[in-house]
Amino acid sequence: MRPFAYLSAPDVATAVRAVADDPGAKFLGGGTNLVDLMRTGIERPDTVVDITSLPLAEVEERPDGGVRIGALVRNGRLAAHPLIRARYPVLSQAVLAGASAQLRNMATVGGNLLQRTRCPYFYDRTAACNKREPGSGCDAIGGFNRSHAVLGVSGSCIAAHPSDMCVALAALDAVVEVESVRGVRRVPLASFHRPPGDTPHVETDLSPDELVTAVELPPSPIAANSRYRKVRDRASYAFALVSVAAALEVRDGAVTGVALALGGVATTPWRAREAERALLGAPATEESFRRAAEAELAPATGLPGNTFKIELARRAVTATLRRLLTEGSPA
Amino acid sequence: MPEVTVTVDGVAYEEEVEPRLLLVHLLRDRLGRTGTPIGCDTGNCGSCTVLLDGRSAKSCSVLAVQADGSDVVTVEGLASGGDLHPMQRAFHEEHALQCGYCTPGMIMAAIDLLRDDPDPSEEAVRRGLEGNLCRCTGYCTIVRAVRRGARAMSGGRDAGPGGEAGGEAAGGPAGGEAAGEPAGEGVAAP
Numbered sequence: 001m002r003p004f005a006y007l008s009a010p011d012v013a014t015a016v017r018a019v020a021d022d023p024g025a026k027f028l029g030g031g032t033n034l035v036d037l038m039r040t041g042i043e044r045p046d047t048v049v050d051i052t053s054l055p056l057a058e059v060e061e062r063p064d065g066g067v068r069i070g071a072l073v074r075n076g077r078l079a080a081h082p083l084i085r086a087r088y089p090v091l092s093q094a095v096l097a098g099a100s101a102q103l104r105n106m107a108t109v110g111g112n113l114l115q116r117t118r119c120p121y122f123y124d125r126t127a128a129c130n131k132r133e134p135g136s137g138c139d140a141i142g143g144f145n146r147s148h149a150v151l152g153v154s155g156s157c158i159a160a161h162p163s164d165m166c167v168a169l170a171a172l173d174a175v176v177e178v179e180s181v182r183g184v185r186r187v188p189l190a191s192f193h194r195p196p197g198d199t200p201h202v203e204t205d206l207s208p209d210e211l212v213t214a215v216e217l218p219p220s221p222i223a224a225n226s227r228y229r230k231v232r233d234r235a236s237y238a239f240a241l242v243s244v245a246a247a248l249e250v251r252d253g254a255v256t257g258v259a260l261a262l263g264g265v266a267t268t269p270w271r272a273r274e275a276e277r278a279l280l281g282a283p284a285t286e287e288s289f290r291r292a293a294e295a296e297l298a299p300a301t302g303l304p305g306n307t308f309k310i311e312l313a314r315r316a317v318t319a320t321l322r323r324l325l326t327e328g329s330p331a
Numbered sequence: 332m333p334e335v336t337v338t339v340d341g342v343a344y345e346e347e348v349e350p351r352l353l354l355v356h357l358l359r360d361r362l363g364r365t366g367t368p369i370g371c372d373t374g375n376c377g378s379c380t381v382l383l384d385g386r387s388a389k390s391c392s393v394l395a396v397q398a399d400g401s402d403v404v405t406v407e408g409l410a411s412g413g414d415l416h417p418m419q420r421a422f423h424e425e426h427a428l429q430c431g432y433c434t435p436g437m438i439m440a441a442i443d444l445l446r447d448d449p450d451p452s453e454e455a456v457r458r459g460l461e462g463n464l465c466r467c468t469g470y471c472t473i474v475r476a477v478r479r480g481a482r483a484m485s486g487g488r489d490a491g492p493g494g495e496a497g498g499e500a501a502g503g504p505a506g507g508e509a510a511g512e513p514a515g516e517g518v519a520a521p
Contacts, residue, residue, distance in 0.1 A: 006333055006350035006396050028397075035392050036374055038351075048350065050397065076386070080447070100462020101443060102377060105386040106393065236461035 001039050008050040012179060012213065018049045020181045020209040027051050027211055029072065029111035032103045037116065040123060042132060052108075056213055059083060065219035071110030071177075071212045075165065076101065078109060088217060089329040090226035090245045094168035097230040100237055110212035113166060113176065113192070114204065117159035118239050119148065130156045131200040145305035147239065150313075151266035153301060157200030160264055161193060162239055164230065167263035169215065170271045171245040172223055177214040178206060184213070193268035222249040222257040225328050229320040231264070231312060240264030242313045244320040250284040260292075260321075265300070265313050272296045275317065284325055286318065293317035335399045339364060340408025348395045355379045355390035357398075358405060366407040366435055370464075377463030380436035381405050387443035389462070406435035409442075418442055421480035422473075429467030437463050441477040449485050451478065 009015035019025045024046030028034055037043035056070035059081045067083050078084060079095040099107065121127040121139045128137035140148055140158055149160040166189070174189040187205050194202055206212070217223075226247035232238040242264045249257030258279045260272040275296035282288040293314040300310045332347045339362055346361060358364040358381070367390060370378030374392035381390045382404040409416035415423065418438050428434045437460065444451060444459035451459060456477045457470070465473060 001351040004350055006394075008396075008399070028394075031394060031397060032374065032392060035353075035394060039373075052397070100377070101440060101459060102380055102387045102389045102462045103374070103392075105383075105443070106388050236458065 002041065002044055004038075004045050005047040006050065007047060008053055010053060012054055012056075012211065015049050015051050015054060016180050016209060016211050018047070019211070022047050023208070025049055029108035030074065030106035031111075032099070032107045033111060033115045041125065042116075042123065051211065056110075062216070062219075067217045069109055069215045069217070071108060071214055073109050074105060075099070075107040075109065075112060076104035078165075079104065086224065088168070088172055088220070088223045088226065090171060090223065090228050090247060091165070091168040091217075093228040093330060094164040094230075094243075094245060097228060097240075097243070098164035109165070109215055112163055113169075113212055113215070114206075115163055116203070118162045119159035120144070122159060131159060131196070131203075134199070134201045141303065143305075145303050147241070147264075148303070148306050149265060149267045150300040150302045150306055150309050151262070151270055151297075152195040152268055154196045154198065154200070154267075156198055157196035157267065158303070158306075159196070159200070159267060160239075161266060161268050161270075163269065164228070164240065164243060164263060166193070166269035167243055167261045168228055168245040169217075170261035170269040171226070171247060171259040172217050172220060173259070175216045175218070176212055177216060178210045179213045180207065180210040186216070189215075189269065190271055196267050220247065220259070222247045222259060225249065225324060226259075227320060227324055227330055229316055229323070231316050242309055242316045244313075244316045246317075246320045246324055248284075248321060248324045250325060253283055255279045255282050255284050255288070260296075260317065262296070262313060262317070265309050272317070274298070279321075286322060289318040289321040290314065292321075333396050333399070335395055337395075337398050337401055337403055339403045340405055346395075350394065350396050352395045353391055354381070354383075354388075354393040354395050354398050354403075357395040358390060358403070364405050364407055367405045368432055368435060370432060370436070375464070376433070376436075377440060377460075378433050378436040380439040380463065382439055382443060385443075385446070387440050387462075404439075406438055409438070416442075417483035418477070418480035421476040421483060425472050425476035425479055427468060427472040427476035428465075433463060433465045433467075437465065437473055437477075441480060444477070445481050445484060450481055453478065 026045040028048045028050045056072040058070045060068045075095050079092045085092045121129045127139040148158040169189050176187045176192050228245050230240045230243040240263050245261045247259040258276050260275050262270040275292035278292040278295045297310050335348050336345050358367050368378050370376035374389050379390045380387050384401050440463050456474045
């Protein structure tokens with residue numbers, strides 16, 4: 001690993017000042033992604049500002065019935081938290097579907113929001129990758145692209161967003177709180193991650209010196225009935241080929257509330273607005289679920305390696321909604 | 332260079348480290364705790380798993396500076412005065428290893444798993460150890476060992492780890508009724 005300077009920040013002001021003053025500095029949370037990327041030389045910070053001593057590790061109930069999750073809450077603790085399990089089971093389930101116990105023990109909520117893609121060409125420094133080296137091209141487009149995205153892609157990049165947690169957050173209308181020397185602002189999750197376009201190396205709405213301090217979940221009348229379905233090549237320790245986060249409310253046989261997001265198939269955590277539109281007011285039937293899935297996947301564009309994901313995603317959406325209808329949230 | 336204060340298997344250390352030094356290298360190369368192996372060296376295989384403040388972590392993906400102020404328990408901190416920890420003993424008795432390379436990480440991950448689920452089902456063990464790879468056993472004996480270790484640990488016999496610091500982290504739910512489920516002959520340490 002390349003040598004770097006290390007600073008453990010005692011408070012938020014010191015942390016954001018340190019990174020604002022040094023363009024080569026990066027925040028360090030649990031390090032489960034950043035340390036790996038530094039080891040392979042893909043990330044090369046001059047200074048690492050460790051933020052894990054900051055007081056941002058609480059899960060708090062808000063007066064409006066929502067929940068505020070500190071950016072340093074570890075993923076394992078988030079998944080186990082009673083408030084999350086009761087009010088947003090899809091989030092707990094999504095987090096547990098990702099990584100392994102050891103990584104969830106270390107990984108933070110803020111870090112999970114910022115984790116980099118698992119596109120193998122991004123990690124292969126001999127390959128062309130516009131995300132790692134802007135302008136160098138994309139070896140995934142004509143290469144091995146079984147794991148890549150079919151929604152939100154561009155001619156520059158087809159890397160899938162890797163997070164499970166973010167898919168649930170997308171369905172839950174989460175808002176990300178960020179802080180810098182310029183103050184605090186709130187960014188809806190829907191606009192937090194950026195589609196690749198011509199600048200796939202720009203992955204989020206954040207400036208390099210902005211620190212994620214919290215994620216806020218608004219109260220939701222439907223999220224208590226929610227679940228996460230992850231389809232992957234093997235049943236454990238693998239990234240999603242397709243994943244679905246869904247919340248559903250049905251009254252008198254009709255869909256009266258729905259929130260839906262997809263993972264594994266898109267370049268960003270993908271809120272399925274088209275499917276939601278198709279479902280609202282429709283009868284809660286297999287046929288409606290399938291039609292909604294088709295509407296969402298209509299703009300999908302596959303390559304030889306990943307076209308299978310389009311039909312797989314339709315089936316996963318349909319199956320998730322069917323399961324929610326018949327069984328509700330997981331125990 | 333930053334100075335790191337860590338307790339490893341009950342012994343306090345103060346070490347000057349380069350920020351890029353990995354925790355596993357601190358343990359192995361500086362402190363001589365070679366019981367923790369390096370497997371894949373990429374955060375995947377889990378063989379380097381240790382307990383960091385009581386929770387499992389992959390020490391090849393953690394910087395030593397990140398462990399500053401922490402309590403680290405390695406596989407070497409489990410046995411007490413020559414008596415194996417119940418989980419070690421269960422791995423031995425179920426023959427849950429062949430080459431043994433994954434074993435320290437498996438044992439540490441299993442002990443962490445039992446903190447949340449003291450009596451895990453076979454399915455829960457398989458899911459809980461998804462971050463640990465074994466190329467020899469096919470996992471069946473490992474799953475049996477973890478469940479046997481769990482029974483022994485919840486049987487109420489004091490078979491906790493040696494290091495004072497490791498007590499809470501590695502000992503699992505101590506105390507309780509001595510009866511519990513029969514743990515099998517000779518499973519619990521005396």
